[in-house]
Amino acid sequence: MREIVFDTETTGLDPQTGDRLVEIGCIEIVNRIPTGETFHGYFNPQRDMPMEAERVHGLSATFLSDKPLFSERAQELLDFLGDAPLVAHNAQFDFGFLNFELAACDLAAVSHERMIDTLAIARKRHPGAKHTLDALCSRYGVDRSHRVLHGALLDAELLAQVYVELLGGRQIGLGLAVDQGTEVERTGSVFAPKLGEHRPARPHFATDDEITRHKEFLKTISSPLWTQ
Template identity: 45%
Template sequence: MSRQIVLDTETTGLSAETGDRIIELGCVELLNRKLTGRNLHIYFNPERDSHEDALRVHGISNDFLKDKPKFAEQADEIVEYLQGAELIIHNAAFDIGFLNKEFQLCGRMPVKSYVEGVIDTLAMAKEMFPGKRNSLDALCDRLEVDNSGRTLHGALLDAELLADVFINMTRGQEALLIADEESRDKSNANGVRVAAVDFSTLKLQVIKASETELAAHLDVLKQIDKSSGGKTIWQHATEAQGSMS
């Protein structure tokens, strides 16, 4: 049975190494690619204030967090929930870095010690949609996932949206082509790897050019050939093919 956890965090800022902390953890469980409803959602007292820029993103006030448990107090529950699962995270290096720092502060091993692996959906999206915006909102729009309730970032809501995005990104595959043992050796220090995407099942629509478009294309080729002094390769190939027929 394949158990995957779609995970997201909200934080006081951008750098765990300079003291920023996790303030919210949201996790959604998938069994064999189906939502189970067994989610994990925790707010934490980070023992510091959020940066103004972070507050504008998540809207979670410092006062709201004052009576919430500290991460160390919930670490056992978090480890038990994540144990043995494969994590699915958008921009995984960010969340894994913060989780590793929190585990370190309470004397625990890094995330990779508890999970089977990590799939970075941002890296997947960049491979599937090169040159396009691949934020969670952009992927929701592209894959027709309803994100109308996302006015601010929230860890549980974002994890739920990412679960739908991930399922849509990998729909049609008989199985996820996860990296083999050789690829695992090439994982980065946080153990993050990218699920290989099987494009063989994708059916691309073929749109044939109209007569007008073909004529315009031929005219452009003629102009290019004229500018080159009749030295274009395709012109020679066309002449050679004509002489053989």
């Protein structure tokens, strides 16, 4: 199954009060395995960048001033998303900004029925624990040493690993199929054995010739341990 794990960076917390989306990063996974296909974009918000937001993601108004508007890459983004389920951490926030920007382009909103919220999954699986992305990376041993500031593509990459762990790891199916395709397509796991033609069991006894040659070989060994 194809899914998209994504993250956004913004100028603030509420698009209804003038905040804008300034970065989005998307990771494609199929049967919980990253395919290497990504979408990433910075966007000019056409407004200032509050210092509080810049301290989080490091994106200044100057850096973003020559970046494209969201509208210039909106269709490219939608083409990448396709009709796949969309995975995000605190997904209501990311969906809110994404759909606000789409509406500003006179494009249809992404249905919330496609939303998978890893924050809700984490709260259900680990009640009472910390559920930030950093905390979940620590819990599941996901290396985040290179995460100095928030970044949409980096955070999506980390979240993809956390999402897999939240759902029990990569091995999502043990059933073996007989049709052609990759191991992921057939079994849902890169660890599953490859299918092949049935071969009869090999004989597990030595022939008379092998026994004779073995005895001759033993005679060439001086002072063998088994005779002492």
